Amino acid sequence: MTAALIALRAILHREALRFVTQRGRFIAALVRPLVWLFIFAAGFRAALGLSITPPYQTYITYEVYIVPGLCGMILLFNGMQSSLSLVYDREMGSMRLLLTSPLPRWWLLTARLIASTTVSLLQCAAFLGVAALWGITLPWQGYLAAIPALFVAGLMLGALGLMLSSFIKQLENFAGVMNFVIFPMFFLSSALYPLWKMAEASPRLRDLCAANPFTQAVELIRFALYGQMNLPALGWTLLALALFGGVALWGYDPARGMVQRKG
Amino acid sequence: MSMTAGLSLQTVSYAFGAKQALRDVSFAVEPGTFCALLGPNGAGKSTLFGLLTRLFTTGQGSITVAGHDLARQPRAALARIGVVFQQPTLDLDLTVRRNLLYFAALHGLAGREAETRSMAALDRLGMAERAGELARNLNGGHRRRMEIARALIHRPAVLLLDEPTVGLDAAARFAITDHVHGLAASGLSVLWATHLTDEVRPADQLVILHRGRVLANGTAADISAGKPLSDVFLAKTGTPA
Ligand SMILES: Nc1ncnc2c1ncn2[C@@H]1O[C@H](COP(=O)(O)OP(=O)(O)OP(=O)(O)O)[C@@H](O)[C@H]1O
Ligand SMILES: [Mg+2]
Numbered sequence: 001m002t003a004a005l006i007a008l009r010a011i012l013h014r015e016a017l018r019f020v021t022q023r024g025r026f027i028a029a030l031v032r033p034l035v036w037l038f039i040f041a042a043g044f045r046a047a048l049g050l051s052i053t054p055p056y057q058t059y060i061t062y063e064v065y066i067v068p069g070l071c072g073m074i075l076l077f078n079g080m081q082s083s084l085s086l087v088y089d090r091e092m093g094s095m096r097l098l099l100t101s102p103l104p105r106w107w108l109l110t111a112r113l114i115a116s117t118t119v120s121l122l123q124c125a126a127f128l129g130v131a132a133l134w135g136i137t138l139p140w141q142g143y144l145a146a147i148p149a150l151f152v153a154g155l156m157l158g159a160l161g162l163m164l165s166s167f168i169k170q171l172e173n174f175a176g177v178m179n180f181v182i183f184p185m186f187f188l189s190s191a192l193y194p195l196w197k198m199a200e201a202s203p204r205l206r207d208l209c210a211a212n213p214f215t216q217a218v219e220l221i222r223f224a225l226y227g228q229m230n231l232p233a234l235g236w237t238l239l240a241l242a243l244f245g246g247v248a249l250w251g252y253d254p255a256r257g258m259v260q261r262k263g
Numbered sequence: 264m265s266m267t268a269g270l271s272l273q274t275v276s277y278a279f280g281a282k283q284a285l286r287d288v289s290f291a292v293e294p295g296t297f298c299a300l301l302g303p304n305g306a307g308k309s310t311l312f313g314l315l316t317r318l319f320t321t322g323q324g325s326i327t328v329a330g331h332d333l334a335r336q337p338r339a340a341l342a343r344i345g346v347v348f349q350q351p352t353l354d355l356d357l358t359v360r361r362n363l364l365y366f367a368a369l370h371g372l373a374g375r376e377a378e379t380r381s382m383a384a385l386d387r388l389g390m391a392e393r394a395g396e397l398a399r400n401l402n403g404g405h406r407r408r409m410e411i412a413r414a415l416i417h418r419p420a421v422l423l424l425d426e427p428t429v430g431l432d433a434a435a436r437f438a439i440t441d442h443v444h445g446l447a448a449s450g451l452s453v454l455w456a457t458h459l460t461d462e463v464r465p466a467d468q469l470v471i472l473h474r475g476r477v478l479a480n481g482t483a484a485d486i487s488a489g490k491p492l493s494d495v496f497l498a499k500t501g502t503p504a
Binding site for chain 2: 001014018092093094098102104256
């Protein structure tokens with residue numbers, strides 16, 4: 001095995017061990033989307049039924065509609081948390097250690113991104129499992145096709161977090177990130193309402209939501225969960241991944257001195 | 264330009280924006296040498312360590328590690344550096360052994376090779392019997408020793424330690440200082456940042472850093488010239504050590 005793969009495997013292994021030992025983090029990440037599913041969506045079930053648009057083939061309840069968006073929410077939170085933890089807390093030490101490795105920096109950062117996305121995927125699997133127990137089941141091809149879709153979406157959102165962590169010094173706490181990144185991205189997306197429904201309210205709003213990379217990620221996941229490919233959504237998500245990833249790598253260039261900033 | 268198999272710095276400068284943290288820092292640490300980098304708070308020691316480990320870079324001056332220019336051959340240079348940072352970098356929820364294996368993998372080592380090297384490094388620091396303990400359950404002295412052991416797994420030529428004894432009791436401090444002098448004697452170039460003069464031995468190389476400048480570079484015995492080192496340090500820097 002090459003040095004690069006040995007390092008990737010070790011970074012994945014470490015993330016998995018941390019995941020197992022920090023059970024609180026796992027539960028918290030699972031409770032958040034479940035609260036939305038059980039309370040918010042259940043409450044709207046009567047008020048909001050959705051007509052038939054792809055990928056759906058029958059009339060669906062609101063709960064069924066928001067499942068892909070809630071998977072996206074897990075990826076979004078984790079992506080922000082794992083990168084921004086660098087800016088404030090003790091994870092900076094482990095980042096320093098990581099960067100003293102003689103492997104190329106872009107590879108080390110990519111490996112870290114892959115590892116944190118893999119953990120997000122496990123959380124999505126747990127969430128879909130609970131949703132299935134609650135009666136929201138999907139076609140089996142959907143569960144399979146969702147794996148690569150969730151992975152690409154998770155990488156993109158993780159890269160966004162990494163990019164923000166290298167630039168935004170004033171995001172002093174997670175509340176700031178919630179208010180200025182997570183909430184706008186989540187609410188101005190197709191996670192909670194379909195775009196055509198937004199267009200009824202305002203075409204402007206619809207356009208804004210369509211331009212949101214999170215919308216593209218959610219649509220990619222939504223189609224995948226029904227065993228279908230949404231090529232435009234995949235294209236936009238990959239483009240956003242390339243952009244955020246590229247800027248993040250630039251942000252972590254040693255000549256910019258980002259790693260010294262804290263401690 | 265001095266080419267050494269150890270560590271060498273030529274006119275290295277660095278600024279954080281308008282704040283000049285290092286000015287024209289030049290010195291070399293030969294193999295088999297324990298070099299104490301003595302400087303008060305804010306002298307620029309950690310900044311220098313950041314540059315030496317390429318966490319960030321500077322356009323001014325050059326650094327060579329075991330004959331490799333850090334700017335031109337960063338990966339070859341980094342492969343020969345072992346480092347213990349001022350802030351601990353342990354995974355507290357993992358065992359000592361796991362922490363070491365993780366680091367070994369970052370240097371491309373896996374399997375039996377990684378296991379034997381990790382155990383050998385722990386053994387060298389007198390930590391072999393703690394391999395299975397969680398890092399969280401180690402006392403401060405043992406945590407530091409574990410970090411030093413970890414820094415040796417890939418058999419570096421240059422060992423960098425940034426105030427490794429801060430927060431330790433006198434016994435642990437002495438033991439670690441002693442261990443690392445032993446490592447230097449076995450052939451490593453050791454750079455040991457501190458602000459405590461009692462960690463420096465007369466035969467050590469001594470570099471005094473103050474406000475980003477090198478004020479003295481020579482053997483500790485020569486620099487102190489028969490006086491207590493703390494007095495010399497106070498006279499040179501105006502800061503008690
Ligand atoms: N990220 C930063 N941004 C701006 N200035 C900084 C930064 N880090 C350090 N400095 C300044 O650079 C100078 C050198 O700091 P450095 O941390 O290298 O000193 P040190 O010798 O390691 O001190 P200590 O003994 O406290 O660890 C100090 O004046 C410090 O305030
Ligand atoms: Mg320091």
